[in-house]
Amino acid sequence: MQYRTITKTGEKLSPLGFGAMRLTTTMSGTDLKKASQEITYAINNGVNLIDTAYMYGNGENEKAIGEILKKTGLRNKVNISTKMNRLRIKTYNDMHKMFNQELKNLQTDHIDYYFIHNIIGYEDIEKLQKNDLNKFIEEKKETGEIRNIGFSYHGPSNQFQKIVDSYPWDMCLLQYNYLDENFQAGKKGIQYLHEKGIGIIIMEPLKGGLLAGKLPPEVEKLKKEKNITRSNADLGLSWLLNQKEITCILSGMNSLEMVKENIKIANTTQVNTLKKEELKTIEEIKNIILKLNKINCTSCGYCMPCPRGVSIPECFQTYNEKYLFNQKQFGIHEATINYIGGLLGTVGPAQDASLCTQCNACVSKCPQQLPIPNLLETVNKEFHGNLTKKTLPLLRQILKLFKII
DSSP states (O other): OOEEEEETTTEEEEEEEEEEEGOOOOHHHHHHHHHHHHHHHHHHHHEEEEEEOOOOGHHHHHHHHHHHHHTTOOOOGEEEEEEOOOOGOSSSHHHHHHHHHHHHHHTOSSSSEEEEEEOOSSHHHHHHHTHHHHHHHHHHHHSSSSSEEEEEEESSSSGHHHHHHTTOOOOEEEEEOOTTTTTHHHHHHHHHHHTTTTTEEEOTTTTTTTTSOOOOOHHHHHHHTTTTSSHHHHHHHHHHHTTTOOEEEOOOOOOOHHHHHHHHHHHOOOOTSOOOOHHHHHHHHHHHHHHHHHOOEEEETTTTTTOOOOOHHHHHHHHHHHHHHOEEEEEEHHHHHHHHHHHHHTTOOOOOGGGGGOOOTTGGTTTTOOHHHHHHHHHHHHOOOOOOOHHHHHHHHHHTTTOOO
């Protein structure tokens, strides 16, 4: 694997990083055996960055990574990236308390890449700096407990440069893929970071898996016409790896097959290796998907859990699939069948959009700043109609009576 150098620090990172947020979970937590196999293979095949966060699974994700790295003895072969949950920081002491808990969770004495999590605007950084964020960073850097400091960004482009200039950051974590080229910090933000020599690490390279698997029939037809043999995941990751500005892309891998495929892509795609025809085709694919996709959700799950039990990402995914694929059975959209069967409660607790009470608990958590309650109402009307809230409770009682749920 050919590593990429952060100009400012001289550190080398693998072009592919392991995004641990999407590790397979069971009723008892992270599937440690499966995750250990995937992480071990990735590290032994050149991946030297693994990313987690304080908020993932309320700390359980960090604990899983710590346990895996301790048991496998691979801590010294990989850089750990984790994040400060700024929403829980009220004082300078809170920073220390959270950081010490993260060290404990990860069973380590230092964090290699530490990010201030989910910055949306300059006021977020300003508020932390008033509580001595800079002092905290310098103290931890001096002791070696933090080796590199950065922030993850989910805000508008017009505030990005001001935040970059507010502190001598070592790296930055951005959402970027061929659909989101001009979203949030976007291409201009990436260029600004590159000019300053700051490491650029990418999250959501495949937009929560949307760009990795099955794509609309129009896209598959276009690929066939253009004789594009790369997989959809390959196209998405290679589009990023082809750019000299990108240091590392975090892929949320949760199967060994996925790990192997992504490592192969990272090993074969270098800067400026994509052909002009491939880049042109990706642009055409982007335009098709943007036209069909309705809700810009990445299924990150930050909005969960919902107090009312709504499976927000699944509701949005099913709604998008109706328009992306337009597939029907007996004249009924497959998405409608899946929605009613999967979310109504025939295979578990009811999770459909009609349960939303507009409490807005999810709104401040969403990195995409989506108006989630309003969108859930749209999904509800799409699949059930205006009488849903009145009829669903009765329908559930009938299904329970006949022991269907």
